[in-house]
Every structure is written in structure tokens, then in C-alpha cells.
Amino acid sequence: METISIIDAPNFVNQKVKIGVWLTDKRSSGKIAFLQLRDGTAFFQGVVLKNAVDESTFDVAKHLRQESSFWITGEIHEDTRSKFGYEIQVASIEVIGESEEYPITPKDHGIDFLLDHRHLWLRSSRPHAILTIRNEVIRATYEFFNREGFTKIDAPILTGNAPEGTTDLFHTEYFDHDAYLSQSGQLYEEAGAMAFDKVFSFGPTFRAEKSKTRRHLIEFWMIEPEMAFMHQEDSLAVQEQYVAFLVQNVIDHCASSLATLDRDPELLRKYTKTPYPRISYDQAIDMLQKAGMDVKWGDDFGSPEETYLADQFEQPVFILNYPKAIKPFYMKPHPTREDIVICADLLAPEGYGEIIGGSERATDYNYLLEQIKLAGLDPKDYEWYLDLRRYGSVPHSGFGLGLERFLTWVTGEDHVRETIPFPRLLNRIYP
Ligand code: 4AD
Ligand code: MG
Numbered sequence: 001m002e003t004i005s006i007i008d009a010p011n012f013v014n015q016k017v018k019i020g021v022w023l024t025d026k027r028s029s030g031k032i033a034f035l036q037l038r039d040g041t042a043f044f045q046g047v048v049l050k051n052a053v054d055e056s057t058f059d060v061a062k063h064l065r066q067e068s069s070f071w072i073t074g075e076i077h078e079d080t081r082s083k084f085g086y087e088i089q090v091a092s093i094e095v096i097g098e099s100e101e102y103p104i105t106p107k108d109h110g111i112d113f114l115l116d117h118r119h120l121w122l123r124s125s126r127p128h129a130i131l132t133i134r135n136e137v138i139r140a141t142y143e144f145f146n147r148e149g150f151t152k153i154d155a156p157i158l159t160g161n162a163p164e165g166t167t168d169l170f171h172t173e174y175f176d177h178d179a180y181l182s183q184s185g186q187l188y189e190e191a192g193a194m195a196f197d198k199v200f201s202f203g204p205t206f207r208a209e210k211s212k213t214r215r216h217l218i219e220f221w222m223i224e225p226e227m228a229f230m231h232q233e234d235s236l237a238v239q240e241q242y243v244a245f246l247v248q249n250v251i252d253h254c255a256s257s258l259a260t261l262d263r264d265p266e267l268l269r270k271y272t273k274t275p276y277p278r279i280s281y282d283q284a285i286d287m288l289q290k291a292g293m294d295v296k297w298g299d300d301f302g303s304p305e306e307t308y309l310a311d312q313f314e315q316p317v318f319i320l321n322y323p324k325a326i327k328p329f330y331m332k333p334h335p336t337r338e339d340i341v342i343c344a345d346l347l348a349p350e351g352y353g354e355i356i357g358g359s360e361r362a363t364d365y366n367y368l369l370e371q372i373k374l375a376g377l378d379p380k381d382y383e384w385y386l387d388l389r390r391y392g393s394v395p396h397s398g399f400g401l402g403l404e405r406f407l408t409w410v411t412g413e414d415h416v417r418e419t420i421p422f423p424r425l426l427n428r429i430y431p
């Protein structure tokens with residue numbers, strides 16, 4: 001008899017197998033017990049028939065508590081009524097670990113209760129489905145960038161620079177120096193691009209944002225590609241191909257997770273069509289004003305503005321060339337207009353907001369030095385970064401995709417906190 005995982009059950013129909021499982025729920029009557037089982041790979045049902053097992057086995061089945069763990073043996077059968085399509089007709093049960101009264105019951109719980117129990121909540125089917133999709137997106141990310149000839153260059157987490165502004169930095173001591181937790185690996189990726197042409201990083205980034213919104217995490221994971229000899233248009237092409245590739249892989253490889261989440265793959269399929277539409281910031285302001293929204297040129301967009309703009313399109317939409325005053329110091333100035341920079345944000349459909357921020361990078365040493373000073377940063381901390389403009393400066397572009405923002409959209413979740421195993425939120429660092 002083979003020991004298998006639930007996910008492999010389709011290959012063992014009408015065969016006797018052994019599986020290590022936990023109990024998620026059960027129902028029983030005098031003659032039959034239905035055990036809802038999970039083993040980490042999938043969820044399915046075990047059927048215990050009183051007249052097919054010995055008395056003690058049926059008794060154990062009836063008294064198992066939620067989340068107790070056990071070895072189960074039995075025969076795999078097709079079960080066309082269940083989503084999974086297979087079940088096990090139980091022959092024997094060998095308890096491994098008893099469970100105390102489990103706090104997360106099949107009834108509804110409030111979000112704070114669930115977040116307090118995130119270490120256990122991970123076992124439930126929705127978090128399991130979301131994090132399965134997260135894993136697929138990470139896998140597909142490596143596939144995409146390896147296929148396209150990118151080298152992964154890891155950026156440090158402890159750093160002395162602040163690419164995304166000084167207001168939301170996590171400060172720490174680094175022996176005798178000041179240090180921050182990285183807001184973005186970008187500046188290091190730019191160094192990497194000058195050494196390896198096309199590079200990317202994937203790692204945790206930190207923003208001490210005091211805003212409590214559905215879109216903000218304190219700790220989130222970002223994928224940051226950076227490409228030498230590339231202008232904005234080439235970078236936008238990479239971005240849309242990358243996003244479409246991720247969505248396609250989720251559709252192809254995560255069908256059962258999407259079904260668990262009631263997320264329609266046919267809706268997602270629309271997002272695999274490229275190119276994505278592009279509008280300028282100026283056009284966006286125009287559209288918003290015509291719709292009667294209270295914005296003026298120079299404002300940054302909040303959630304209502306981003307949602308309105310995204311709603312005007314079927315696919316994700318690029319907003320190009322924002323005002324210089326509301327963007328970071330490193331962006332390339334526009335060749336003919338002083339007030340805008342060469343950059344783009346990609347807005348997801350359905351009100352999920354910005355999933356990518358990116359730009360072409362400033363290449364001129366003197367311009368960049370000036371911008372660093374204007375941003376109130378100490379040029380001494382950026383000497384190494386300025387070196388990239390002193391020794392063979394070339395046009396280059398890059399972007400950052402927020403993994404959890406992307407996942408919130410693709411999974412159709414309400415809140416970004418659902419898409420990371422252990423969310424760090426304003427006022428939450430437990431568990
Ligand atoms: O737009 P941002 O701040 O851009 C950068 O950090 C650039 N240095 C990236 C680059 O060009 N290499 O952040 C990029 C993306 C956003 O579009 C969003 O998806 C995500 O990171 N993001 C957050 N996700 C969750 N919580 C937060 N607090 C986030 N802040 C940004
Ligand atoms: Mg941004």
C-alpha cells in the first residue's frame with residue numbers, strides 16, 4: 001500500500017492507500033461518518049461506513065476532534081458531487097496527535113479574531129487557496145525573468161538610502177551608523193543592470209505608512225526588474241508581458257484555488273490580452289475633471305481617482321508621465337517639459353489600484369546630484385549611486401510590482417492582508 005498525498009488521489013482510483021491528514025469538519029449518523037480531511041496539498045472527504053470497519057474504528061471516527069491528526073487507510077473513489085472529484089472510503093484510522101478545542105470553527109469569525117489566529121487560519125481553505133496562487137505567481141516570476149535573460153541580483157534589506165522619500169522609513173541602528181529597512185531595492189538593481197544588463201530582485205520591502213487602507217502593508221514583497229539600454233516604451237512592453245504571463249499562469253495552474261475563491265477565470269482571461277492601454281497623466285486629469293471629480297493638475301491620485309480611471313478600461317491601464325513634484329528624485333526628466341517625468345503606474349481593473357510603479361531613470365550626473373539635494377537627502381549616502389552616472393551612464397528603466405497588490409486583484413480579495421502569510425499592519429505584529 002502506497003503512502004500518498006490527497007492531491008495525487010486521482011492517480012489511485014480504486015486502490016488502497018495511506019494518507020496523513022487533519023480533520024477540518026465531520027458529520028456522522030448511526031451508520032456513516034463523513035470526515036472532511038486535509039493534508040496540506042488538498043481537501044477531500046473520507047467516508048466511514050459502520051458496517052465496513054471494525055467497531056473501534058467507527059467509534060474513533062465519531063469522536064475525532066477538529067484538527068486532530070491521523071493516518072488513514074482506505075480506497076480512493078471518484079466522487080462527482082464534490083469539487084475535488086474524489087473521496088476515500090476509510091478502512092482504518094490511527095491517531096497521531098489529538099487536538100484541543102480548536103478556536104477556528106466552521107462558523108464565521110471576525111477579521112481581528114482570524115488575524116490573531118493567523119498561524120492556524122493558514123490551514124483553512126481560503127487562505128490556502130490564496131497562498132497557493134501566491135506561490136504560483138512567484139514560480140512564474142522566476143520562469144518569466146529567466147526566460148527573458150534577467151539575472152537575479154539580491155538587494156540588501158539593511159540600507160542607508162531612502163529612494164521612496166523619508167516620511168515612511170523604518171529607522172534602526174547599524175552599529176555606529178543610522179540605517180533603514182529597505183523601501184525598495186531599486187538603486188541596487190540599477191548598479192546590477194550596469195553589470196548584468198537585465199536584472200531583477202524579489203524581496204521584502206518596508207514602509208512605515210501610517211495609512212490604514214485596504215491596499216497598504218507595512219512589510220510587502222516587491223519584484224523589481226531593471227534594464228540597461230532601455231527607454232520607457234521598452235519597459236512598458238516588458239511590464240505588460242510580465243503581468244499577462246502571471247495572470248495566464250494563474251489561470252492555467254490554479255483552477256481549483258480560483259474555484260475555492262469564486263474567482264472567474266474567464267474574467268481574468270481578459271487581462272492576458274496585450275498591449276494594455278496607455279494614457280498620460282494630463283489625459284487622466286482631464287477625464288477625472290470631466291467626470292466631476294475634485295482634482296487639479298499636480299495632485300496625486302487616491303483610491304477613488306484610480307478606480308474611476310481603471311473603470312474606463314477593460315484591461316489594466318498605464319498612466320504615463322506624472323508631475324515631477326509628486327514623484328521620487330531618480331526619475332528621468334521629460335525632454336521638453338520641466339514639470340513632468342518619464343514614468344508610469346499600472347492600474348489594475350476592478351478598483352484594485354496601482355500594482356506597478358516604474359520609470360526611466362535620470363542618467364545625467366549633475367541633474368541627479370541636484371535632485372538628491374532638493375529631496376533633502378545627503379549626497380554622501382548616494383555617492384555610490386551617482387558613480388553609476390560617472391562611469392558610462394546609459395539609458396535605463398525599471399519598475400516594481402507589488403506582489404500582494406497584484407494578488408489582491410487576481411484573487412479578487414477585499415484586502416491586501418489576505419495575500420501574505422503573516423501580514424504586518426499598522427498596530428499588528430502578532431503572530
Ligand atoms: O510605486 P512604488 O513606491 O515604487 C517603488 O518602490 C520603485 N522604487 C519601484 C521600482 O521602480 N523599482 O512601489 C511599487 C509597488 C506599487 O505599485 C505597489 O504595487 C507596491 O509596490 N506597494 C505596496 N504594496 C503593499 N503595501 C504598501 N504599503 C505598498 N507600497 C507600494
Ligand atoms: Mg507608486
